[in-house]
Amino acid sequence: MKIHLTSVFVEDQSRALRFYTDVLGFVKKHDVAVGEDRWLTVVSPEDPDGTELLLEPSGHPAARPYMTALVKDGIPAISFSVDDVRAEFDRLREHGVRFTQEPVEAGTVTTAVLDDTCGNLVQIMQGG
Template sequence: MKINLTSVMVDDQMKALKFYTEVLGFIKKTDVPLGKFHWLTVVSPELPEGVELVLEPMAFPPSQVYQKALFEAGIPAASFAVDDIQQDYKRMKALGVDFKSEPQSIGPVTIVVLNDTCGNLIQLAQKSEHF
């Protein structure tokens, strides 16, 4: 068994697609119009046949409550692995990304949390060489 899809709820799919591709660096995998919304996924350019991230519209009212509660509690909706967190932090900071702090070492990982502009906090994580 393996993970095929995972989702992050977004308040605007097209705004999310722009942020997740142009800022985070993912590539669009699937875009199927479904009336008002789309079946919209992105993937890592390093693993184009890997796990897809669904940019899920918040059409289901309980999802709006859940997303807001996570955001207000400071809990990331997702975590993405990076190879060089300092480099990614500097690059995205120059693009105007809202980070909640500077990268911090937490035992075997270094993490930083950012606002995806679509209602979510997203964590970036880099494992140490010894983990």
């Protein structure tokens, strides 16, 4: 068994697509209209046939309280692996990304947390 798809609720799918592709560097895999929303997934350009991330509309009544509670408590909704957290932190800051946690080392892991502009905190991590 392996993970094929995971999702993150987003407030605005178009804004999320721009952020996750233009800023974070993922590539669009699927974009299919489903009523007023879209089946919208992105993947890593390093693994285009790998795990897809569904940018899921946050219209479900449980989504908003869930997202708000995570952000309020500083909990990332999702985590991405990077080769060099400090270099990625610098690159993303140059793109205007707001971080809620600058790079922090914890044993063999270095993490940072950013705001995805779509209602979520995202952790980037190196090591482990």
